[in-house]
Amino acid sequence: MAELKSLRDTYGETIVELGKSNPNIIVMDADLSFSTRTHHFKEAIPDRFFNLGVAEADMMGTAAGLASCGKTVFASTFAVFATGRAWDQVRLGIVYSKLNVKIVASHSGIEVGEDGYSHQAIEDIALMRVLPAMRVIVPCCANQTRAVIRFVAREQGPFYVRLIKHSLPMLYPENMEFKLGQATMLKEGKDITIGAIGSMVPRTLEAHEILKTKGINARVIDFASVKPIDETAIKQACDETRGFITCEDHTTAGGLGDAVSQVILAHHPIPHLRIGIQGTFGESGASQDLYEKHGLTANHIVEKAEKLLKY
């Protein structure tokens, strides 16, 4: 098992590194700076850190104002509040004006665990994906997170970057480069394709190994760039493999599953099964228990893959 590392720790470290070399970078939080790790920036560069308090809508509006004056703004809080509570401010204030605001949200998915549904963003990708001009990125390891944060700091316009509470195994090398709109084929395979994001990427790799022992050759793709999505990678998978599975800690409606489905349907339909939260609410529980319940496990992916290949 690869080394486990926290994505949000890496986020906190990376914005400090960026902030030191770029005086235009501003970091904002809404009273969760210790959880989102923006407190590192506060300690290193206090003049350019603003804690707007328990007021996510105010934070996003203020971010829009700062960005319209030329600042590159990172705005962080939990995913559920960043996208749900402040959606109107993000939609009208930030995205409609294509302002340079990077919403980097932590604690997404049922992965949050014990806090329950109120704190589990399982609709956040859907809420951000539907906004024109918004780009949505879901990193799956710390090194990828660093590359993504550096990338969005360079790139003009709004981004939504989705991070999680717990640590994930390191999958990419330290100096990897992130490419928007480009998926990464982590395992080649000719029988079936499994696309995943975030916490589901390592589980998908595990499923790949189990499937191999059963004589099934699964292609594994990391779709960190959920929007824009890599249409070429999906079309290739349609041409070269017999079925598609998507895996996400998010409702299957509006998330990665839907993003991939749209391309599959328009191109060359092959069977597609979507693993994720299936139209239910979240609930309190240990992450692992909730993942078992909702089928977000390597074994469940294997089961679905075998079933799909029998179609």
Place this chain on the structure above:
Amino acid sequence: MDDLKQIARETRKDIIQMIELAGSGHPGGSLSCVEIIVALYYKIMRHNPKNPKWPERDRFILSKGHAVPTLYSVLSRKGYFPREWLWKLRKAGNPLQGHPHLLSTPGIEASTGSLGQGLSIANGMALAGKLDNKDYRVYAIIGDGEIGEGAIWEASMSSKRYKLDNLCAILDHNGLQIDGSIQEIKDPYPLKPKWEAFGWEVLEVNGHNFDELLTAFSEAKNIKNKPTMIIANTVKGKGVSFMENDILWHGKAPNHEQVEQALKEIENG
């Protein structure tokens, strides 16, 4: 002052004609903030229509975005864009959106229209000014019905917390919102003590009197370490007798006879 009054008259005529041609829009709340916007763009703000993105410019945010015909009229008269644009307000494929859009129209500083967002945006601009040691000022008009939005009060605390003395907000206090009087709908009174309790310097003026407005804007420039709120007491539909103080004219276009009468009244007003 006579000049300003004449400009206000012309602006009111533009508003009525724009909304007539558009076939929809918000005359009541547009007419109530005419003097405020005219005073700002003609006497108070540092701005350059030939260079709308001039970094040193004062910023103006119309948080009550539905009053944008007033702003469009003033911006066009100031030379930000051709007057012909006014007559295509709300028409598909044209630059004047029904509510302000930063990217569609020169001189528009923020996209608004969903109420309650403008004060936070103004705070962000004021903060940026402080960070960059620039001496520009930020002005924001908010509606008195709009302060029913909680986000206004979230923002009002940030303005105080960051001591944004480069921010001057104006409350267009015309007393009416879409469904009735602000008192009967949500009752935000008392206004002055409320804003004072939130840490703001509060001035109160007749929002149709240029002398009072200009004095208040000058006074606000000298207030240090806190933001200023100018409560501008206004009349919804001001200048058109049948529109004044009538909620029916919040969001309705006049017909041709009504336009004729309105223009006559404004001319003689």
